[in-house]
Amino acid sequence: MSAHSIHPVKRRPLNLMFLLLLAATTAFADDVAEIKPQLHMVPMRDGTKLATDVYLPSEGKPPFPVIFARGPYGKGGLKRHGQRYCRQGYALVAQDIRGRHQSEGHHAIIFHHGGWAKNRDGHDSLLWIAEQPWCNGRVATIGGSALGITQNMLAPDAPDVLCGQIPFVAFSNMYNQAAYQGGVWRKSLLEGWLTATGMVDVNLETFRAHPNYDEFWAELNPEAQAHRANAPAAFVGGWYDIFLQGTINAYVALQNNGGPKARGNCKLVIGPIAHGPFTELKYPPNANMQLGDFNTRLLEYWLKGKQNGITQQKPVRYYVMGDPTDEQAPGNYWREVNVWPPPSRNEPFYFHADGRLASGEPPSEAAMLTYRYDPRNPVPTVGGQNLRLPKGPMDQRKVESRSDVLLFTSETLAEPVEVTGRIIANLFISSDCPDTDFTVKLSDVYPDGRSMLVTDGILRARFRKSFEHHQLLEPGQVCPLAVDLWSTSLVFNRGHRIRIAVSSSNAPRFEPNPNTGGNQMSDEEARIATNNLHFSATHPSHIVLPVYDEAAETR
Numbered sequence: 001m002s003a004h005s006i007h008p009v010k011r012r013p014l015n016l017m018f019l020l021l022l023a024a025t026t027a028f029a030d031d032v033a034e035i036k037p038q039l040h041m042v043p044m045r046d047g048t049k050l051a052t053d054v055y056l057p058s059e060g061k062p063p064f065p066v067i068f069a070r071g072p073y074g075k076g077g078l079k080r081h082g083q084r085y086c087r088q089g090y091a092l093v094a095q096d097i098r099g100r101h102q103s104e105g106h107h108a109i110i111f112h113h114g115g116w117a118k119n120r121d122g123h124d125s126l127l128w129i130a131e132q133p134w135c136n137g138r139v140a141t142i143g144g145s146a147l148g149i150t151q152n153m154l155a156p157d158a159p160d161v162l163c164g165q166i167p168f169v170a171f172s173n174m175y176n177q178a179a180y181q182g183g184v185w186r187k188s189l190l191e192g193w194l195t196a197t198g199m200v201d202v203n204l205e206t207f208r209a210h211p212n213y214d215e216f217w218a219e220l221n222p223e224a225q226a227h228r229a230n231a232p233a234a235f236v237g238g239w240y241d242i243f244l245q246g247t248i249n250a251y252v253a254l255q256n257n258g259g260p261k262a263r264g265n266c267k268l269v270i271g272p273i274a275h276g277p278f279t280e281l282k283y284p285p286n287a288n289m290q291l292g293d294f295n296t297r298l299l300e301y302w303l304k305g306k307q308n309g310i311t312q313q314k315p316v317r318y319y320v321m322g323d324p325t326d327e328q329a330p331g332n333y334w335r336e337v338n339v340w341p342p343p344s345r346n347e348p349f350y351f352h353a354d355g356r357l358a359s360g361e362p363p364s365e366a367a368m369l370t371y372r373y374d375p376r377n378p379v380p381t382v383g384g385q386n387l388r389l390p391k392g393p394m395d396q397r398k399v400e401s402r403s404d405v406l407l408f409t410s411e412t413l414a415e416p417v418e419v420t421g422r423i424i425a426n427l428f429i430s431s432d433c434p435d436t437d438f439t440v441k442l443s444d445v446y447p448d449g450r451s452m453l454v455t456d457g458i459l460r461a462r463f464r465k466s467f468e469h470h471q472l473l474e475p476g477q478v479c480p481l482a483v484d485l486w487s488t489s490l491v492f493n494r495g496h497r498i499r500i501a502v503s504s505s506n507a508p509r510f511e512p513n514p515n516t517g518g519n520q521m522s523d524e525e526a527r528i529a530t531n532n533l534h535f536s537a538t539h540p541s542h543i544v545l546p547v548y549d550e551a552a553e554t555r
Helices: 075-089 120-133 146-154 174-177 187-196 205-209 220-229 244-259 292-304 552-553
Strands: 036-042 049-053 062-070 091-096 135-144 162-168 234-241 267-275 314-322 333-337 344-351 367-373 405-409 416-433 437-446 451-460 479-492 497-503 531-533 542-548
Touching: 036 120, 036 205, 049 075, 049 120, 062 120, 062 292, 075 091, 091 174, 120 135, 120 146, 135 146, 135 292, 146 162, 146 220, 162 292, 162 497, 174 187, 187 205, 220 244, 220 405, 234 244, 234 292, 234 479, 244 267, 292 314, 292 416, 314 416, 314 479, 344 497, 344 531, 416 451, 416 497, 437 479
Parallel strands: 062 091, 062 135, 135 162, 162 234, 234 267, 267 314
Antiparallel strands: 036 049, 049 091, 314 333, 344 542, 367 531, 405 497, 416 479, 416 531, 416 542, 437 451, 437 497, 451 479
């Protein structure tokens, strides 16, 4: 991956994978003398000292505008970026968050100390930077993944020295984007990340102790605090990224409800990337996100006051995916719009008992399909918005033949259909167990039969009404469920078909539900659930696809 683009690369160590997303401007010459950082142990309000490297330009006189990045992976990984930014006239401040590497304290609860709670390490660090003689009073933050999360966490009530932020691939609500998507534990993501980074202790047991959304999670939900954030931000994400919806939600919240300096001044960029490389589909070269000039102009505008036209660009830029194996296929280009989501008509596609997926009217006669879900034999994960598992658009045929997967497929499309925006599946279900899960996958079926995953979602039935308070199922009672599949932008090409797969597991992406209605941990005694999906005018199970309205966009 070059300093100018994001493109699938070979697997890298987890702690370096998305530090590469800091690439922002131009590469520096290796034969230029290295700028060595100055180490400072910066005291926080409770006395804990955080290890902080300061890179200062060798040319020019202070004070300088400052770029600030903080994260759990080791500030030394930002060395190359320190050299680059210094050569552009910026100082770079790189910090190990609490309890990591050279910083004092304990890492639990991860991200919690960097927000607006009792400890405010992000705010205290910004205030320290502002007091230094080498700082000109203007600071921007930048970084990806965990380094993007720390930015979102420090935004509410941040000191006025903060002039802008560029968070890449970061959540805006830890509960429903990182820990309990649809109320279901994101097992592979969070357990895998905590294990790989050596942060299982305290963190894991604490997260598992809060399966409902409560006050604990409210302090890890910067999205709900957007009205208290007063610096513009540019949010960058990917259609197959683990935090896709967090990227979008953060933008929408800040752009519409942020403080006066943030509201109306934010940017959103979404491309066909994941949290690491994927291989089963290869998008054309124009899919490279080309962020170098974008980041350069943002930083120059925020920190140096340069009028470079960045504010005149439409605020949202996203990649409309298409069939990358067909050069004549529609899609596979970038589009710029003024609002997210762009204009669309929400078109329901109804499920039929014979396996059809069709727009128009729901089935007139009542019907039901039944399957048995065994938590000891869950549907294995095949692609999707994963971190350490294989990710991205993968062929689902290897799991679609299972008896515990229900398929609904459209007729072959006579014309392309573009779907851009948030996708919700409205199911009518019943079960013989007090609790169970329902999963929904959206796939693009190619003429050769490949069923390529577009996006998916899950909902734990006990959370069908609220994530704050759960309600168990009454055996046999039909209940509505709204399963959130997050968002996408894809043209289903003519000759393709649209497919929905409904099941009750997707492991280890999500922890299997034991179906007992008791403790949500999967290692308790489990039950096999007989789960039913209902179809009729009264119980019209369907998915709502936001079909792009080009005419409305151009009006």
